[in-house]
Amino acid sequence: MHLFMATLSTETNTFSPVPTILSDYEAYYLRHGTATQDAPNLMTEALHVWRQRAEALHWSVTESLTAIAEPAGLTTATTFDALKNEILDDLRNSAKPDVILLQLHGAMVAEDEPDCEGRIVSEIRALCPDAVIGVALDLHCHLRPRLLEHADLLIAFREYPHDDAAARAKELFSLAKRQLSGEISPQIGMFDCRMVSLFLTKTDPMRAFKKEMEAAEDIPGVLSVTLGHGFPWADLPETGARMLVTTNGDLPLAQETAKALGQRFFELRDEVAMAYxxxxxxxxxxxxxxxxxxxxxxxxxxxxxxxxxxxxxxxxxxxxxxxxxxxxxxxxxxxxxxxxxxxxxxxxxxxxxxxxxxxxxxxxxxxxxxxxxxxxxxxxxxxxxxxxxxxxxxxxxxxxxxxxxxxxxxxxxxxxxxxxxxxxxxxxxxxxxxxxxxxxxxxxxxxxxxxxxxxxxxxxPNTARIEFKQRDLNFWPRVHDPFALD
Structure with a gap:
């Protein structure tokens, strides 16, 4: 078996006038297939986990680009194309992969591409239609249709502050391995919570709700539960919190469970948001x-x-x-x-x-x-x-x-x-x-x-004051109950 893996990560504040350019990746962290030779950082922990797991199974491993930049404004078009194309070129030049695992952020926006992660995964899917594609995401991701369409597996960090990257990487590898063997057939359901805010998971009630999410993974047929908190300072139609549930071949169960958990999260909205x-x-x-x-x-x-x-x-x-x-x-x-x-x-x-x-x-x-x-x-x-x-x-x-x-x-x-x-x-x-x-x-x-x-x-942090143009304004806390007219 052959594993292909890569990392491309930045979080884009679309309101910032400061562009993200190639030198920003070079200044923070840029490696061309050698990231696992360094000590792990947040966005390379997954690569270390995946290499160790794959090599323990005697799989071959192709490690591609790792590019990480501190968040700022839009990544320039030339920079995004260069980074994306390096990953795609490495994929074309490698042996046919059975599994492709990517550590992306989920909130990267370029000058000519509002959905960088969806673009990358869709182009990878076009090159490798039969591979198992798993994507690890930052908790502050935008969960958008193109990403859900082309990835088999999506798992985001569960903790904020993020100290569970390795745990989520292990979970993703295990599910990809199970899919590769034919043991599972993942189906993903999503629910839009219509909430744009910030949620610290280390204290209650968010800590308690996180346990509810974990308990839902014990439901027969449920494989994984992810809450994408969203990144508030991005003016995109999909900005905001979304609940994601992956099941074994049961799309209605995935959708029903995502809706039930998402509605429960919405019920807690006045309690889970941070005071300041x-x-x-x-x-x-x-x-x-x-x-x-x-x-x-x-x-x-x-x-x-x-x-x-x-x-x-x-x-x-x-x-x-x-x-x-x-x-x-x-x-x-x-x-x-x-x-x-x-x-x-x-x-x-x-x-x-x-x-x-x-x-x-x-x-x-x-x-x-x-x-x-x-x-x-x-x-x-x-x-x-x-x-x-x-x-x-x-x-x-x-x-x-x-x-x-x-x-x-x-x-x-x-x-x-x-x-x-x-x-x-x-x-x-x-x-x-x-x-x-x-x-x-x-x-x-x-x-x-x-x-x-x-x-x-x-x-x-007062997200009700963010001057969105593309994201509709029917969200909490700008609107007390954005579901009222449904």
Whole structure:
């Protein structure tokens, strides 16, 4: 038997004016058939699992492209074509595959292709009509008709923060193997929940609902249950949460189960969506609380959702309030990093930080401080995976404010971002992280409190305010009951 596998992943914020180009993939992670020779990251964990499983069965393995970019605006047409065509060329040049497994994101949009994943899988299906095609997806995927038509198996991460990529990859491989042997004949049913929001799975009631999904897999004939949360900041007709159920040859069961679970999820809509504070309210809470460290999430400048990663709204506010004994990361500012490198560790420096990428960045903040450390080659954990951090600089302002900047757009996942630079978070009253939710599991272990903050910026979590043009506006929370007229 022969396995062909590849990874192409980015999450597209269609409202961002910053295009995603080939150099963005090169800067973050681009390998031409060699990703499994490196330590796994979130989007390559599956490749490691699939290679190990296939080789244990004495299958041959062809590993194609792995291309990953930090989310931003539309991927340029030339970039998408180059990456897609490399995968297709590798497929044409390999032996006929029996199984094709892909780790895609599910929310990638290019200049001339609103459905990148559907396009890739449809072209692969045309080349290999008899192969078993399985696709692993990010939880924030858009589940669209072309993908469902051409893939045999679709499974998305179940956890947010995403720490179950390997588990989902094992599940997908097992189902593909069973289909290959003729043991199962997958049928997929889908239900549109008509919800556009964000759902953290590590706390109830989402944690409890996830268990309901898992229990549904014990229904005779049900093979897999996936909830695609959707990616809110993409203006597409299909944007939003959708329930996916795969059964063994029973399409009505798949459709009925997806509808039942999707309706149950909709019933919980007011409970499962995350609560958050506005910036002034959040900082009032910080000032009124004596114990620490308090972790404040700058949700709207999460580069993992396509925000610039250099917004200065929170920085300006904490400086204006005269807050002290705090640490904040990560501000993406390659020019400021280069200026610090030129000065060297220990130097006093004055420079403008942040506010440079686009209108959602705010304005640059002039700071004066000491360069405490400059480091390269560091990584941070996201679950078991390791993600790059680029070149990092630790700046100390006014003797009590620690600021971390870097030259690679990446959100904060783990306290390692601070600790590896030499910053002791246990001594801080406030820790500000540019992240939506991925920071939560690791930071909750060290925090006296966690505040989710809807700051100004590109990815404000109030999804009812998103100015959709292509996606109809009959969705919760913009409409309390979008099923009322059915």
């Amino acid at each position: 504070s506005e910036l002034d309210e959040a900082l009032d809470q910080v000032e009124a609380t004596s114990s620490g460290p308090i972790v404040l999430a700058d949700m709207s400048d999460n580069s993992g959702a396509g925000a610039p990663g250099d917004s200065t709204y929170v920085l300006e506010a904490i400086l204006e309030r005269g807050l002290r004994n705090l640490a904040s990361a990560i501000y993406w500012d390659p020019d400021a990093v280069q200026a610090c490198v030129a000065m060297g560790e220990g130097a006093e420096i004055e420079l403008d930080v942040g506010g440079k990428v686009e209108v959602a960045s705010g304005r640059p903040v002039n700071i004066r401080g000491r360069i405490m450390a400059i480091k390269s080659g560091l990584k941070q954990h996201l679950g078991p995976a390791l993600e790059p951090l680029g070149r990092m600089v630790w700046l100390r302002l006014q003797g009590e404010i620690d600021l971390v900047i870097n030259d690679l757009r990446i959100q904060v996942y783990h306290p390692e971002v601070f600790e590896q630079m030499g910053i002791d978070l246990s001594q801080k009253h406030l820790v500000v992280v540019k992240s939506l939710f991925h920071f939560y599991t690791s930071f909750a272990e060290i925090a006296s409190d966690v505040i989710f903050c809807a700051t100004p910026g590109r990815v404000n």
